[in-house]
Amino acid sequence: MEDKKIVTETDMMRAESVSGGTSSPCDENISGKSANGSQLIVGVNEKISCGKAAFLGMQHVLSMDLYIMPLILGAAIGLIGGELSFFLQMSFFACGIATILQAGFFMKYPIIQGPSYVPLGALCTIGATMGVSAMIGSLIPGAIMIILLGIFKGFSKFVKKAIPPFIGGIIILIVGISLTPTAAKGIASSDGNLSANVASGLTAAGVLIVCMILQYKLKHNRILHMVSVILALVAGTVVAAALGAADFSSVHDAAWFKLPEFFHFGLPKFEIKSCILMMFIYLIVLLDTTGTWVTISAITGEDLSDKRIDRATIGEGVGCLVGSLFGGTPMTGYSSNAGVLAITKVGSRMAIIAGGMILMVLGVCPKLMTIISCIPTPVVNGVFAVVCILLISNGIKIIQSEPLDERSSLIVGISVVAAVATIVIPSDVMNAMPQFLNYFMSSGTAVGATIAVVLQLCLPRKKKTMKVALEG
Numbered sequence: 001m002e003d004k005k006i007v008t009e010t011d012m013m014r015a016e017s018v019s020g021g022t023s024s025p026c027d028e029n030i031s032g033k034s035a036n037g038s039q040l041i042v043g044v045n046e047k048i049s050c051g052k053a054a055f056l057g058m059q060h061v062l063s064m065d066l067y068i069m070p071l072i073l074g075a076a077i078g079l080i081g082g083e084l085s086f087f088l089q090m091s092f093f094a095c096g097i098a099t100i101l102q103a104g105f106f107m108k109y110p111i112i113q114g115p116s117y118v119p120l121g122a123l124c125t126i127g128a129t130m131g132v133s134a135m136i137g138s139l140i141p142g143a144i145m146i147i148l149l150g151i152f153k154g155f156s157k158f159v160k161k162a163i164p165p166f167i168g169g170i171i172i173l174i175v176g177i178s179l180t181p182t183a184a185k186g187i188a189s190s191d192g193n194l195s196a197n198v199a200s201g202l203t204a205a206g207v208l209i210v211c212m213i214l215q216y217k218l219k220h221n222r223i224l225h226m227v228s229v230i231l232a233l234v235a236g237t238v239v240a241a242a243l244g245a246a247d248f249s250s251v252h253d254a255a256w257f258k259l260p261e262f263f264h265f266g267l268p269k270f271e272i273k274s275c276i277l278m279m280f281i282y283l284i285v286l287l288d289t290t291g292t293w294v295t296i297s298a299i300t301g302e303d304l305s306d307k308r309i310d311r312a313t314i315g316e317g318v319g320c321l322v323g324s325l326f327g328g329t330p331m332t333g334y335s336s337n338a339g340v341l342a343i344t345k346v347g348s349r350m351a352i353i354a355g356g357m358i359l360m361v362l363g364v365c366p367k368l369m370t371i372i373s374c375i376p377t378p379v380v381n382g383v384f385a386v387v388c389i390l391l392i393s394n395g396i397k398i399i400q401s402e403p404l405d406e407r408s409s410l411i412v413g414i415s416v417v418a419a420v421a422t423i424v425i426p427s428d429v430m431n432a433m434p435q436f437l438n439y440f441m442s443s444g445t446a447v448g449a450t451i452a453v454v455l456q457l458c459l460p461r462k463k464k465t466m467k468v469a470l471e472g
Helices: 009-019 050-062 067-075 081-104 120-130 132-151 152-160 164-188 194-217 221-242 272-298 306-325 335-344 348-366 368-374 377-399 404-424 427-431 434-440 444-458
Strands: 002-008 113-115 331-333 467-470
Touching: 002 164, 002 434, 050 221, 050 335, 050 348, 067 081, 067 120, 081 113, 081 306, 081 331, 081 348, 081 368, 081 377, 120 272, 132 152, 132 272, 132 306, 152 306, 152 331, 152 348, 152 444, 164 194, 164 272, 164 377, 164 404, 164 444, 194 221, 194 335, 194 377, 221 335, 221 377, 272 306, 272 331, 272 335, 272 444, 306 331, 335 377, 404 444, 427 434, 434 444
Parallel strands: none
Antiparallel strands: 002 467, 113 331
16 A cells, blocks of 8 residues: 555554464464463374373372362361262262363363362352252352353353453463462461471472473473473372371272262252352352463463353353262362473373373272372472462463553553452451452452453553554
């Protein structure tokens, strides 16, 4: 064109998006190269041997604290002894089914589903005051609502408008920051021998960091990438055992086999107030898990298209429905596994599906599940702390892909401070809040991500009018 035109900053950004100047989690990345420049040694859709898949799947399972949420919830609602053990067993079994459905059929991302901590406070209250049947009944309508959001493509439209790459980077950063206190407190747990807890947790973290340094120097050594998390867990557990902080005696008394059951704790009861409350909380869970989706997209370089988001939303709802039918624990994608992917650089869905199968086996084999649950919590949190480091660094890299002007700096600052403030608010202040606000504020990720999205939608983008000579 020969004429001079007035081009706004928004128009230039759109042009950059078309020309490839700005990356997006919704852009196709066939090479498997992630948005932060890292390269998977095994792509998401690549096949690996069954042995490698099982080994890597077990590594993912071992690095998760799947048993903590159902243990807390089960104890809070009055389950003891065999009933509490069975509640934990059913949670594992449901996690396995949800993982296989999400990774194999719906989202088709290397992502493991596990019990969400977001609704823990609400479920404890409902279960303790209204009974387990009312608690399970409160989960079913919300799960169906999430499925319908995916079917009618409502959530993907929201994500497309409200969560561009820059906001996705902020969410990843907030996820890492929000999880860090949990990891730190878990390492320095005062339960039992404090010095042994710290020593075993730091050993696990230290071994994993050394492995990551060696990975950097030996980039083509696949074995080192695949065994790093296992090595860290084994080293931490050995130190804990040597210091008397690991106890596997309960493994001997655990049964080898026990079949799962639908509605083991009674048929669901639908109380209107609790159902409405949980439907609202499910939306927070969905926003929370979106951060994990964006993180996986950044690490793997896989397309996060509207179609995939819709399928993922359906898969999330189906997983939550499965969880309610078996054990009463809503499912969500686990951020910790995104960190494991970044460490191993093996993104094959076969490993995650194998992890889902392992979870199902653990769900019908209490003895094996007991072995997993006997790994000292400080050791698991030592690995978890390194995962937080990776999430924070990945978030920062994605944020840097957009120039930090006054508007974007404001969004980053306010959302991160809000998330951190939520973490440090005293419990008595939280308890004084209205119930809905209390449940929402219980998740630093949900608070920070919500504020980032709201600011993205509300703060006007400064349009600098410039005369640009276009020569055609």
